[in-house]
Amino acid sequence: MTIRIDDLDRKILDELQRDAGQSLDEIARKVGSSKTPVWNRIRKLREAGVILRQTVILDPQKLGLEACFFVLIRTAEHDPDWQRRFLETVKARPEVQEAHRLAGEIDYLLKVRVANARAYDAFYQALISEVKVYNITALLGMEEIKNDTSLPL
């Protein structure tokens, strides 16, 4: 599962995480190499699935998505059928940015981004009508202090 990455790969990945819009020559210069090895390594890192995708990060505020909720879910039904249904629901809803299965008392945590409390309630109503949950609580985000997609290498 874990893939062998050397120091040059790490530097390249760091640069790509920082800014994926840079030219190969620019990256090559920064990591102390030339464009060919940088290009070959990026291709291999893609093929190996280390680089999943290339994307743009948008500002939620500027797009009117003012509210961020962390939803803590407990279920009474731990069978695979329930799990599959829950997974499908969560994947189908674009306001769910993240979904994690947890260890411990709380079974799932969702990160949900919506325009406002009303929009969250609409999501909440839709969710509980589609899958049965034993207990559900939401933590309301007030301010995003940090939001970094970069992984530490």
Place this chain on the structure above:
Amino acid sequence: MTIRIDDLDRKILDELQRDAGQSLDEIARKVGSSKTPVWNRIRKLREAGVILRQTVILDPQKLGLEACFFVLIRTAEHDPDWQRRFLETVKARPEVQEAHRLAGEIDYLLKVRVANARAYDAFYQALISEVKVYNITALLGMEEIKNDTSLPL
């Protein structure tokens, strides 16, 4: 704060969120326009801060970052000085991917990505030595069901 976005902008942003590595001609074709308006609009969306940055998304598993913790923090000190110190600490630590200030009983939520439980403990020890917290709990992520950076437009 909120910026006026029309339907063509929305389509362009959707395509960029899906894959920022596409050529302008490709995006133009998909959104039913030509490269010039697409280019002009992307430039404006950048300048307006709607597009914050362009990056690559990496697979944490493949890089040996197997553990994801959600850290719930309560503080006894609500003065600006404590807040500033906490903010600095959180921003300085690359294992903290996200930090949110919350409404309600819990004051902060962190998303922390590390190699294993031992690495989390190292982070935890460092954190509580740098800033005083009243209460701290961690939820341990077992499986990432969904992790989407795209905002719903």
Place this chain on the structure above:
DNA sequence: AGCAATATAGGAAATTTTCCTGTATGAGCG
């Protein structure tokens, strides 16, 4: 040290970005 395998630098063709020019589209107003 010598050989094989792999990685590298540089360069050339193909593609893409960037920006310019002229045309079309639409809003405001007499």
Place this chain on the structure above:
DNA sequence: CGCTCATACAGGAAAATTTCCTATATTGCT
């Protein structure tokens, strides 16, 4: 309704970048 101005658009050309090839250098192994 038609005129005018402002804005958006399509296409094209130059500059930049990607993509891939070739020859050289480096590394690992025995």
